[in-house]
Amino acid sequence: MFRKTALVGAALAALALPATAGAATTTTQNHTYHIAVNPGKLVNGQDTVTANVKVTNPENSVRRFWSRSTIQRVVWDGVNKGVQKPYMSEGFRCTPVLDGSMNASTARFTCKLQGADVPTAVTLTFTAPYLPPTAG
Numbered sequence: 001m002f003r004k005t006a007l008v009g010a011a012l013a014a015l016a017l018p019a020t021a022g023a024a025t026t027t028t029q030n031h032t033y034h035i036a037v038n039p040g041k042l043v044n045g046q047d048t049v050t051a052n053v054k055v056t057n058p059e060n061s062v063r064r065f066w067s068r069s070t071i072q073r074v075v076w077d078g079v080n081k082g083v084q085k086p087y088m089s090e091g092f093r094c095t096p097v098l099d100g101s102m103n104a105s106t107a108r109f110t111c112k113l114q115g116a117d118v119p120t121a122v123t124l125t126f127t128a129p130y131l132p133p134t135a136g
Contacts, residue, residue, distance in 0.1 A: 029055040035072050037079040043129045051075050056121040065113055066122050078109055079128045105130045
């Protein structure tokens with residue numbers, strides 16, 4: 001009886017292995033870009049923003065969406081225009097979380113690629129410590 005049970009158990013285990021070995025795996029790429037922005041937009045004379053990009057299931061057909069030039073345009077649209085509210089740029093929907101004070105207003109942006117027809121997901125994050133508005 002023990003031998004028969006062991007053989008059945010081994011056969012079931014052998015059947016289960018190919019199912020887990022063939023399971024879909026998720027690949028992820030991480031990219032960091034240092035983007036120069038217009039002087040006078042950020043506190044302490046900063047003129048560079050660090051953009052972190054996470055690409056899940058990257059496909060070459062949509063590679064342009066996480067290229068340096070595309071990410072640069074998305075960051076420029078937010079920082080150079082002083083945007084502190086949700087905006088769209090280059091297919092990305094960007095939403096800030098504001099951490100304001102009397103001296104400066106920091107916006108932490110999360111931008112997600114919208115409407116892709118492929119399983120690739122692209123998320124961009126960056127922080128913009130804006131100068132406070134001038135009284136006038």
